[in-house]
Amino acid sequence: MAKGHQASGIVAGRLSPQALSENFDDLHAPYAPHEAAVAADRCYFCHDAPCMTACPTAIDIPLFIRQIQAGHPEGAARTILEQNILGGMCARVCPTETLCEEACVRQTAEGKPVEIGRLQRHATDTLMAAGGHPFERAAPTGKRVAVLGAGPAGLACAHRLAMLGHDVVIHEARPKAGGLNEFGIAAYKSTDDFAAREVDWLLQIGGITIEHGKALGRDLSIDALMEGFDAVFLSIGLGGVNALRADGEDRDGVRDAVDFIAELRQASDLGDLPVGRNVVVIGGGMTAVDAAVQAKLLGAESVTIAYRRSRDDMGASRFEQDLAASKGVRLMFNVQPVAVTGNGAASGITLAYTSEQDGQLTPTGETVDLVADQVFKAIGQTLIAPDGIALDGRKIKVDGTGRTSRAGVWAGGDCATGGEDLTVTAVAEGRDAAMDIHGVLSA
Amino acid sequence: MADLTTDFLGISSPNPFWLASAPPTDKEYNVRRAFEAGWGGVVWKTLGAEGPPVVNVNGPRYGAIYGADRRLLGLNNIELITDRPLETNLEEMARVKADYPDRALIASIMVPCEEAAWKAILPRVAETGADGIELNFGCPHGMSERGMGAAVGQVPEYIEMVTRWCKQYYDRPVIVKLTPNITDIRKPARAARNGGADAVSLINTINSITTVDLDLMSPEPSIDGKGSHGGYCGPAVKPIALNMVAEIARDPETHGLPISGIGGVTTWRDAAEFMVLGAGNVQVCTAAMTYGFRVVDELKRGLSQWMDDKGYDRVSDFVGQAVPNVTDWQYLNLNYVAKAKIDQEACIKCGRCYAACEDTSHQAISMSPDRVFEVKDEDCVACNLCVDVCPVQGCITMERMAPGTVDPRTGKVVEDGYANWTTHPNNPAARAAE
Numbered sequence: 001m002a003k004g005h006q007a008s009g010i011v012a013g014r015l016s017p018q019a020l021s022e023n024f025d026d027l028h029a030p031y032a033p034h035e036a037a038v039a040a041d042r043c044y045f046c047h048d049a050p051c052m053t054a055c056p057t058a059i060d061i062p063l064f065i066r067q068i069q070a071g072h073p074e075g076a077a078r079t080i081l082e083q084n085i086l087g088g089m090c091a092r093v094c095p096t097e098t099l100c101e102e103a104c105v106r107q108t109a110e111g112k113p114v115e116i117g118r119l120q121r122h123a124t125d126t127l128m129a130a131g132g133h134p135f136e137r138a139a140p141t142g143k144r145v146a147v148l149g150a151g152p153a154g155l156a157c158a159h160r161l162a163m164l165g166h167d168v169v170i171h172e173a174r175p176k177a178g179g180l181n182e183f184g185i186a187a188y189k190s191t192d193d194f195a196a197r198e199v200d201w202l203l204q205i206g207g208i209t210i211e212h213g214k215a216l217g218r219d220l221s222i223d224a225l226m227e228g229f230d231a232v233f234l235s236i237g238l239g240g241v242n243a244l245r246a247d248g249e250d251r252d253g254v255r256d257a258v259d260f261i262a263e264l265r266q267a268s269d270l271g272d273l274p275v276g277r278n279v280v281v282i283g284g285g286m287t288a289v290d291a292a293v294q295a296k297l298l299g300a301e302s303v304t305i306a307y308r309r310s311r312d313d314m315g316a317s318r319f320e321q322d323l324a325a326s327k328g329v330r331l332m333f334n335v336q337p338v339a340v341t342g343n344g345a346a347s348g349i350t351l352a353y354t355s356e357q358d359g360q361l362t363p364t365g366e367t368v369d370l371v372a373d374q375v376f377k378a379i380g381q382t383l384i385a386p387d388g389i390a391l392d393g394r395k396i397k398v399d400g401t402g403r404t405s406r407a408g409v410w411a412g413g414d415c416a417t418g419g420e421d422l423t424v425t426a427v428a429e430g431r432d433a434a435m436d437i438h439g440v441l442s443a
Numbered sequence: 444m445a446d447l448t449t450d451f452l453g454i455s456s457p458n459p460f461w462l463a464s465a466p467p468t469d470k471e472y473n474v475r476r477a478f479e480a481g482w483g484g485v486v487w488k489t490l491g492a493e494g495p496p497v498v499n500v501n502g503p504r505y506g507a508i509y510g511a512d513r514r515l516l517g518l519n520n521i522e523l524i525t526d527r528p529l530e531t532n533l534e535e536m537a538r539v540k541a542d543y544p545d546r547a548l549i550a551s552i553m554v555p556c557e558e559a560a561w562k563a564i565l566p567r568v569a570e571t572g573a574d575g576i577e578l579n580f581g582c583p584h585g586m587s588e589r590g591m592g593a594a595v596g597q598v599p600e601y602i603e604m605v606t607r608w609c610k611q612y613y614d615r616p617v618i619v620k621l622t623p624n625i626t627d628i629r630k631p632a633r634a635a636r637n638g639g640a641d642a643v644s645l646i647n648t649i650n651s652i653t654t655v656d657l658d659l660m661s662p663e664p665s666i667d668g669k670g671s672h673g674g675y676c677g678p679a680v681k682p683i684a685l686n687m688v689a690e691i692a693r694d695p696e697t698h699g700l701p702i703s704g705i706g707g708v709t710t711w712r713d714a715a716e717f718m719v720l721g722a723g724n725v726q727v728c729t730a731a732m733t734y735g736f737r738v739v740d741e742l743k744r745g746l747s748q749w750m751d752d753k754g755y756d757r758v759s760d761f762v763g764q765a766v767p768n769v770t771d772w773q774y775l776n777l778n779y780v781a782k783a784k785i786d787q788e789a790c791i792k793c794g795r796c797y798a799a800c801e802d803t804s805h806q807a808i809s810m811s812p813d814r815v816f817e818v819k820d821e822d823c824v825a826c827n828l829c830v831d832v833c834p835v836q837g838c839i840t841m842e843r844m845a846p847g848t849v850d851p852r853t854g855k856v857v858e859d860g861y862a863n864w865t866t867h868p869n870n871p872a873a874r875a876a877e
Contacts, residue, residue, distance in 0.1 A: 034513070037512075037513070038511070038512045041511035041512060042511075044793045044795060044834050045795070046792075046793040046794050046795065047793070047794030047795060047797050047798035047810075048794055048810075048814075049794075050792070050814070105791040105792055105793040106791070108791045108792065109791040109834075109835065
């Protein structure tokens with residue numbers, strides 16, 4: 001029986017432990033101190049810096065880089081964390097190529113921006129390695145806030161509220177905190193259990209309790225929470241998954257990409273994690289790339305991303321596309337699934353070519369069949385809407401400070417309108433809602 | 444191909460690049476390697492009087508400051524003159540000179556300010572066949588506490604006296620090395636000339652503390668928790684050295700006195716700048732100490748290429764060419780009116796010009812919401828700060844206004860011709876133009 005890449009079906013142990021360890025190593029290795037100094041020296045300390053404007057959390061990037069230059073990486077970290085308490089994770093997962101680094105004037109000048117993300121990581125890693133927590137709580141206010149969901153928005157909101165002296169209870173459905181940082185991003189972006197370590201570090205502020213196994217709608221209601229708390233912050237993410245709407249979607253071997261990624265992130269031994277020989281990922285966002293690349297790194301022989309629109313429409317950045325291609329993932333554009341075929345379990349997928357006219361996709365009539373024993377659906381997640389809260393489209397409607405249609409209830413992160421579905425955006429929304437909650441509770 | 448052969452005081456060397464008297468020239472081994480690498484000449488590490496040699500500290504001798512990527516910009520040192528016996532140095536000098544007759548070999552000397560001391564050492568140096576001597580009146584640390592080095596260089600009368608002794612007891616060229624740790628460099632240069640010096644060389648190192656260890660509260664280099672000022676050199680001192688060379692070159696009393704230029708020469712361009720300001724050759728130390736002797740390859744190739752590009756056949760063609768253009772402020776043309784101009788195609792929108800002008804200058808650059816930076820001619824005084832802080836070379840330029848046009852800042856017509864402060868109506872001492 002064939003082993004490794006060529007083993008048929010969905011099997012574990014395609015690669016040696018050493019190969020797996022190398023494959024899932026840090027995507028961007030941390031800087032050595034001199035590398036950081038050289039990288040920091042490239043910053044021009046721009047006036048009204050474009051990078052800072054491009055950062056959803058508005059970190060004072062020129063200042064923190066200057067602090068690294070001046071030999072104070074921990075001071076730099078404080079500058080970062082004052083704006084973005086998850087600055088460590090954002091340094092790892094932010095699509096900097098479409099945010100701060102895209103705006104960097106050296107990108108304009110040379111096509112080579114200051115490596116802001118890696119510098120941010122250098123600063124925050126240095127601070128966290130030194131131990132302790134850089135912020136202190138204000139005097140207790142006696143106010144209590146319920147946060148639903150321990151993802152980036154919820155954690156950022158809770159930390160800011162706790163710092164301002166309020167007591168916070170985070171209700172989290174999963175057994176671990178961190179949200180998508182813990183369950184939803186590629187492992188090579190959060191090595192050495194960073195997401196969990198960052199949560200532990202964040203909680204050192206004090207005043208935050210996390211109650212696990214508590215899901216809104218199942219164990220909790222907003223009405224009940226309003227009884228026991230002075231304010232409620234909804235950061236429940238997108239709990240539902242869009243359907244493929246293709247024949248054979250229920251065959252064995254077809255699953256949601258987010259589940260695959262979560263399982264991978266929680267696996268104690270990647271060698272035990274089964275993956276198909278021929279994998280097809282349906283979708284074009286970051287989740288599609290994370291699933292495809294990791295399937296390849298687990299040892300799948302062929303991995304294809306099938307996206308229904310053009311490359312330019314793809315949600316994943318060009319950097320992510322190139323990362324996928326460099327790992328051997330094949331990118332197909334303008335194809336959408338028609339049917340997952342197979343005798344029982346999936347063995348192939350039929351894709352129909354599409355053309356786009358005035359934003360509408362229409363099949364060209366041509367199809368292609370790919371061998372596929374595993375199909376991942378990465379076509380977007382949806383909100384499981386809470387009762388009694390107004391929506392705007394498919395998300396919770398909020399104003400600029402996160403207020404929902406219900407007094408006393410705020411929302412932020414992927415579940416709410418505004419901004420892109422990014423960790424950094426969620427942090428900004430959680431932080432800003434906390435400031436507004438604080439204002440209301442202090443009035 | 445340009446001819447780099449240089450005649451300095453009748454001493455011929457295959458190129459104008461000499462190694463300065465310093466650690467790189469302390470012994471035969473180094474000097475042979477330097478000549479093999481292609482250096483045109485060497486000023487041997489300073490000799491002291493006969494007898495037990497000086498001792499050096501046994502801790503660090505050098506301190507440094509850095510630019511980006513830990514590029515060494517400035518070095519300081521507290522090393523003294525040679526700490527090897529006089530006889531050893533003299534024997535080695537004789538051997539090396541015999542083996543490299545086409546290279547310049549100069550003996551640097553520092554002995555007490557007594558005629559007998561100089562009278563004793565000069566014949567012994569002459570026996571080595573060295574091409575000339577350089578009087579070390581420059582080292583600012585250590586030896587100056589004993590009345591030598593910079594302690595002599597700071598008293599023009601001593602310079603003149605010792606130079607005269609040397610000319611009396613030695614028949615080859617005498618170069619006087621000057622200290623920059625003085626308010627007016629022309630005074631010691633005049634003294635050297637008056638004493639009969641064939642040339643001056645400058646600058647020696649500058650009194651300095653490069654850094655302070657904030658834990659030990661000690662200057663660096665730190666010796667057991669204490670530091671002493673050292674001599675500063677390297678690229679950082681070049682502007683100071685260029686000015687001092689030019690001051691001597693254009694001083695009527697010393698004009699024409701040969702100069703050996705020293706101070707941060709790192710590339711051919713540095714050397715060319717010293718030489719057009721009047722230096723007949725240059726001496727190099729820090730660049731060699733930072734990168735090794737092979738830096739001379741770039742110096743030679745670079746200078747040669749520039750000479751070819753400019754049509755200079757030999758080094759003497761361009762020595763001193765910029766001296767007539769070094770003048771006093773009062774003679775600068777006040778009818779020269781310029782405005783900064785920003786090339787929008789080249790601009791990368793960093794905004795440093797805006798911050799510099801708005802915060803620290805004349806509020807003459809505007810910034811639009813979409814980061815377009817433009818010069819306000821009505822406020823621009825052409826100070827050049829925007830040009831200096833712009834990270835893009837050539838993006839901001841100073842454009843001269845044509846005579847006859849109106850300067851929007853002053854409302855006055857830009858006049859043709861030349862006018863300076865000496866005739867300006869605001870000058871209380873102005874003489875009416877005849």
